Each structure stands twice: as structure tokens, then as C-alpha cells.
Amino acid sequence: MTIASLLEPITGQPGPARLVHAADWMQGRTLYGGASALVAYTMAQRAFTGLPPLRAAQIGFVAPIGEEIELHAEIIREGRNVTQVRSEIHSGGKTALTAFWLFAAQRDANAKRAADDLADWPGAPEDSPQAMKGQGPAFIQNNFELRYGQDKEADHGATIRRWARLTEDHDLDPVSKLVLMGDVMPPGAMRIMQRMGPISSINWSFNVLDPFTQSEGGWYLAENASQYADSGYSSERLRMWDSDGRQVIEGLQCVAVFG
Incomplete structure (x- = not known):
């Protein structure tokens, strides 16, 4: 829809x-x-x-x-x-x-520094196998296409990284698309839960690094990584890159981990 x-x-x-x-x-x-x-x-x-x-x-x-x-x-x-x-x-x-x-508004830059490159860049999304086909919440099945953004056989600790794009373009401006897509990944803490249980995002803070982004094919690489998890909560770092490896969002989220 x-x-x-x-x-x-x-x-x-x-x-x-x-x-x-x-x-x-x-x-x-x-x-x-x-x-x-x-x-x-x-x-x-x-x-x-x-x-x-x-x-x-x-x-x-x-x-x-x-x-x-x-x-x-x-x-x-x-x-x-x-x-x-x-x-x-x-x-x-x-x-x-x-x-x-x-x-x-944009101003003349008095300081310039490019975001760090992602060390283990996964390559083009078209070269990666499809992820969560027939799995996950209905909103993902109906609205998103996901592909692996990391070797699915390797141990990645508390980090989840996937290529994601909307199955319809939706005629959204670039920032609206980032807002809609930026929270699509489950928290990285899911990878280290001792037993399965519900999770819930409590907040989400982010900086938009490129408000004019136009990624080829609509693909963005999304990553959620637990930086610290204890006492029923996880502090998560959320990042997104375009298909050329340019970071477009830097974010932080607190997630409640139940069970």
C-alpha cells in the first residue's frame, strides 16, 4: 500500500x-x-x-x-x-x-570531514541473497525488500546489517524516505538475547548527513548495533549508507528487551 x-x-x-x-x-x-x-x-x-x-x-x-x-x-x-x-x-x-x-539551511562550510568508510563493505545489493522472505512482520513483507548486508554464516556479535528498499517508490522526498526506512532493522541486541522475547523501541535520535540523497535503485544499507545491553535495555547505534557507500544517517536508540 x-x-x-x-x-x-x-x-x-x-x-x-x-x-x-x-x-x-x-x-x-x-x-x-x-x-x-x-x-x-x-x-x-x-x-x-x-x-x-x-x-x-x-x-x-x-x-x-x-x-x-x-x-x-x-x-x-x-x-x-x-x-x-x-x-x-x-x-x-x-x-x-x-x-x-x-x-x-545550508551554510558555507567552516569545517569539513567525511564520514568514515565502512570497513567491511558488503558489495552491491544485487549480489546479496534475499533476506526475511516470507518472514517477519507483515509491514516488512508488504512494503520492503531486504537483502543480506553481511555474511549470514559468520558471527557478527550484536550487529544486524541489511540492504533495504521500498517495494514501491511512493514518490517520497529523500528525507521522508530516510525517516520511513531508518528504523526498519530489528535491534542488534536480538542477536545476543539468551531467550526469545518481545522488544520495543523507546526512542530514536538521528542526524541527517545528506538530506538530498538519491541512492541508485532505492537501496540503502541499514545497520543496528547494540553498543551496550543490560538490565532489560539496549543502547543501539543506527546507521544508513547509500549504494555508493556514503553514510546518510547517524542515529542512536534505546530499546527495551523483555523476556
């Missing part, structure tokens, strides 16, 4: 909205994290047109999000180059997602 159908009810006006095609993007009893983040991002974009490119975001996944929601957005501060916007999704009269977006 095209993401445009999910986003169609978002007019930029505050108040109730009904996501009539939410079922195509559900993960258990809540909207998939990337889709719910995109709903909040789209609300910010449509509420305040003419914003500069997105450079960073902080998102809190507070409660499950379903079909019936209420949307809010406000400008926190608008400077000469940077505009900071908060948008929220309410469900059942309570906050279900809160997001803080940092939009910033």
Missing part, C-alpha cells in the same frame, strides 16, 4: 485524523516506528511550509499508535538559519509520540 494513502489525512491542521490505511504498516498493536515517525514529520512539514532541509530529529515512542489519532505541531524557535519544530501524535487523549525536528 502506497505510503501516500497513509499520509493523505495529514493536512497540517491540528486536530483528529483517521489513518485509514494504518493496517498495512502495523507492527503488532502499533504503527511501525518509521511510519509513525513519518506521520509526525509530515505533520511538521505540512503545518509549516517552506522549511529548510531536516538536519536532526529526536523522537519518543511513548504509546501504541493506531488508526484514530490527533495531531499537533508548533514552531519552538525560528532563527535566521535554523527552525526547530515539535510535533506530536495523541491517541486516546494521551501523547503516543513526541518528536523534535531541527530544520537548517
